[in-house]
Amino acid sequence: MNHDSLLYPLRHSDNPDDGSLWNWAQNARLAQHFQVKTPQSEAEVQQLLRQHSGSVRLVGSRLSPGRMLNVAEDDLLLDLSALQGILHHDAESITVAAGTRLEDLFDHLTRMDRMLGCSPGVIAVQTLAGAIATGTHGQGMQQSSLADEALAIRMVLADGSIREFHRGDPEFAAVQVSLGTLGVVTAITLRTVPFRIFTCEKHAVPAATLEQDLLRWNQTYEFSKAWWFVDDDVLHVWNINPASASLREQYYAQGRAVIEHADEGDTRLNRTIDQTLAHMHRDTQVEGKGGKQFRTVTRFRDFTDVTGDVYQLLCRGIAVPQINVEIGVPLDRTPAIIRKIKRWYAENRPHMHYPIILRCTGPSAAWLSPASDRATCFFGFVVYYADDGSLSQEGLHFLTEVEKLLAAEGGRPHWGKYYDPTRYQWREVYPHWDDFRALRASLDPARRFSNHYVNTLFD
Structure with missing residues (x-):
């Protein structure tokens, strides 16, 4: 089978020297280097917007699919990576420049004995503005996305003027998750809470009662995450x-190092891990046992309970080029959806490239968050690239078929990952879709913060 290359593009692993800037996965050309501007200050952002009359898109770590980021030949791509650092903090909040990496923010908060009120995502090399704009989330029913911790968002608008949106403003729910279509975010103020230490209990359990167990775990524990080896x-x-x-x-006595609770780890998952690694080696055509993608699975071998801070425990993602699909569905439909996936798997016996990742969150206030106004369970699926830049067709087939199932159940895709936009009736799954479009028309009537994909999405 030959899957749509626009949905799942092949990777150019040789990094051709053609004067182009590519996204992080090197599966999409974003712009020619001369189109990329790296403003060193908010004032430079204003100047660039006033000098240039064409369209503008924004990049941070370039982790999103190319269709969201790329620009036409007469347009600009603003790289916000120079806008970094902590701008201000007080007893209950911190103001951060938009291009600051999450890992730097988390390190700074830890030194202050503070943390964010939300669970972090797994990849900490994201920039703050990019993570917020795409609805990046962690897990836990008492919180939602990173955007829901924002108290204020400062933005340069299409005409070069500056506006600061505050929690409680009528437009704030639109600005929280905006896909970079309303303006250039330059600074974000986030709520902080006292620093805490957590214990992570790790288990290998049968999936026979997953429908009930998943809800129970999320009701019982502050954070819960599961990998389903189907x-x-x-x-x-x-x-x-x-x-x-x-x-x-x-924990404090040993200098804030993670505590491992057992000298010898639990081996009950090891056979499954070995089987999964064999599938991954076959799919990616990688010789030996090296490669970051294999570390994402081998870390589950000989597992043990651990104690540490929330960032030590949960920011464990390993950035490896991949096709990553993640769909959020209503939490109350999740047991029925799990049963449907089980039936579909039993009937089709598809090739499993990687376990299904399950994370649940509380409702988000952001209009375009996949968890907007509803408790949500996120189903995540990964296919890693082979060394030659190709993708397992069987793995992609599984992604395609399960996305169909989840979209039919009211699913909403993670904006910063891969999805098939033809599967979704946006007005039906996002009650505030037209409210967002109206605000976009008001703040950016000339559609300056757009590209072909964004215009197709909203117009």
């Missing part, structure tokens, strides 16, 4: 709650 009908589960007083004392 071939073996088994799950690897991380359930996280605040650490005990004695473990907190031990």
Whole structure:
């Protein structure tokens, strides 16, 4: 089978020297280098917007699919990576430049004995503005996306003027997750809370009762995340709650290093891990056992409970070029959806390239968050690139078929990942879709913060 190259583009692993800037995965050309501008300040952003009359798109870490980022030959691509650092902080908030990497923000908060009120995403090399604009989220029913921790968002508008949107403003829910279509975000103020230590309990359990277990775990624990190895009908589960007083004392006594609770790890998942690695080696045509993509699975071998801060425990993602599809569905429909996936798998026995990743969050206030106004379960799917830049066609077939199922159940895709836009009736799944479009028309009547994909999406 030959899947649509626009949905799942092949990767140019040789990095051709053609004067182009590529996205991080090197599967999409974004612009010619002369079109890329890297403003060093907010004032330079204003100047660029006033000098240039064409369209403008924005990049941070370039992790999103190319269709969201690329520009036409007469347009500009603004690289905001120079807008970095902590601009201000007080007892309950921190103001951060838009291009600051999440890992730098988390390190700074830790030194202040503060943290964000939300669970972090797994990839900490994202820029703050990019992570917020695409609805990046972690897990846990008591919180939602990173955007929901924002108290204020400062933005340069299409005419070069500056406006600051505050929580409580009628437009704030649109600005929180905006896909870079309303203006250039230059600074974000985030709510902070006291620093806490957590214990992560890790389990290998059968998936026979996943429908009930997933809801129970998310009701019982502050954070819960599961990897569903469908071939073996088994799950690897991380359930996280605040650490005990004695473990907190031990954590600080050993210099804030992660505590491993056992000298010898649990081996119950090892056979499944070996089987998954064999599939991945076959799909990616990689010799030996090296490669970052294999570390994403081998870390589950000989697992043990651990204690640490939320960033040490959950920012464990390994950035490897991949096709990553993630669809959020209503939490109350999740048990029925799991049953449907089980039936579909039993009937079709598809090739499983990687386990299904399950994370749940509370509702988001942002109009375009995939968790907008509803508790949500996110189903994540990954296919890694082979060394020659190709993709497992069987793995892509699985992504395609399951996305069909989830879209039919009211699913909403993660904006910063891959999805088939023809599967979704946006007005039906996003009640505030037309409200967002109206604000976009008001703030950017000339559609300056657009490209072909964005215009197709909204217009």
